[in-house]
Amino acid sequence: MRDFKNTTQKNKRFSLTLAAKSKGGPANSFKVPAAIPAIEEPEQKRRYLKILLPLIAVALAAYPIFSLVTAARSETKSVSNPLIAHDLPGPTLLNPYQAFLLSAQSLKNITPTAAGSLVAPLSDGGSIQFSLDRELQGRVLEVMADNKVPYGAFVALEPKSGRVLALAGYSEHDQSWPERSCYDLYPMASLFKIIIAAAALEQKKVSPDSMVLFNGRACSENPKAWFVRPGRHNQQVDLTTAMSKSMNPVFGRLASEIVGRDSMMSMATRFGFNQQLFPGTPVQPSRAAEPQSDAQLKLMGAGLGRETKISPLHAAAMMAAIANDGVMMLPVLSDRITNGAGDVLFCENSLPVRRLLDQETARKLAQTLSLTVPSGTSRKAFHDRKGRPRLAEIKIMAKTGSINGKGPDGFYTWFAAYAPAENPQIAVVALVVNQGKWKIKASQLGEQALEAFFR
Secondary structure, three states: OOOEOOOOOOOOOOOOOOOOOOOOOOOOOOOOOOOOOOOOOOHHHHHHHHHHHHHHHHHHHHHHHHHHHHHHHHHHHHHOOOOOOOOOOOOOOOOHHHHHHHHHHHHHHOEEOOOOOEEEEOOOOOEEEEOOOHHHHHHHHHHHHHOOOOEEEEEEEOOOOOEEEEEEEEEOOOOOHHHHOOOOOEEOHHHHHHHHHHHHHHOOOOOOOOEEEEOOOOOOOOHHHOOOOOOOOOEEEEHHHHHHHOOHHHHHHHHHHHHOHHHHHHHHHHOOOOOOOOOOOOOOOOEOOOOOOHHHHHHHHOOOOOOOEEOHHHHHHHHHHHHOOOEEEOOEOEEEEEOOOOOEEEEOOOOEEEEOOOHHHHHHHHHHOOOHHHHOOOOOOOEOOOOOEOOOOOOOEEEEEEEEEOOOOEEEEEEEEEEOOOOOOEEEEEEEEEOOOOOOOHHHHHHHHHHHHHO
């Protein structure tokens, strides 16, 4: 596009011609020479073979059936015995997904130990030692309770290992909310701009410093107002500033005129949408419906697609992956699980789920997140009334989102971040759903969490 400065467009066409030629008969046809003489077998050996050969034939014929039965029994054993907190199996190892499920079900029973860790008892006398940071977990719950948050959820991960440092839900209205809040789906809002930027950066059609022309207010929700008119006065902004201010027209144009529908959906799939990213766990599969028109494409790119939904845990894993040079790690909720006999059923182990982005693209994407806290949509939350930064010594990479939604009804605010920028130790995602008057939004909850973690 002419109106995307510092943009290189390379159109390459490839053609591939395949030719296959065959000579003579098919490759698997053979002719048996007639000159091979018959070999006479001794009479005793022939009698022995008359008995042995039928037995071998029966065994060979039965082998596939035996294999299928064995495999079916193995599959049935692994599927038909779901792991639940009230029915702990014998001394067998748990896979990471089973361990997460058991830990999630036992989270409501956690108690602190003298050593400072958090544990939960199991029905057979065993126990779960959680990966949670006790002070961080407690501070997040305290902030939500003190501010009487209608609905709130918070997740923190260690980017390099996937260890869950905090997993908390709170509601003034619904007692069942805390148990499922971090796993259910909610409108993703402007967090989806991260995926649009990732797709554009990977195609090398823009850089974090690229100047983008646009029209309309930053918070405009009308794609008709975003068109750029050649030869007329248009606004322009660099991509990093646009991300920090969460400018809808810029990302709507990126989605429609630079990235395209197919590339956008491909990147969404790579980020884990429309699939079971964490099978066997309570985490619901995130959804991104394919847009059916250019207007829908623009709205989705701007984060205004209300059917684009994500769970707080998936969003945290996504931010942790950007911090980890593009590699998403499997979230791990427990460091160790033992049964009543003292057998170790699970021990924390860092496992990569997939690579979302190559290292170069991940670092460029991270750069676009660098101004949200110092001068963007989270500036107020991270500065006091006199304008002094609250965590001045720590560089925080972040993105916010906000949208009206349902289930529950209210005004949804997101805060997703990781820090420090140079050596990430934590990735956080906060979600707050306010109704009517509100005391805090997600950015304030995120700031309090980061302050608790680093101080």
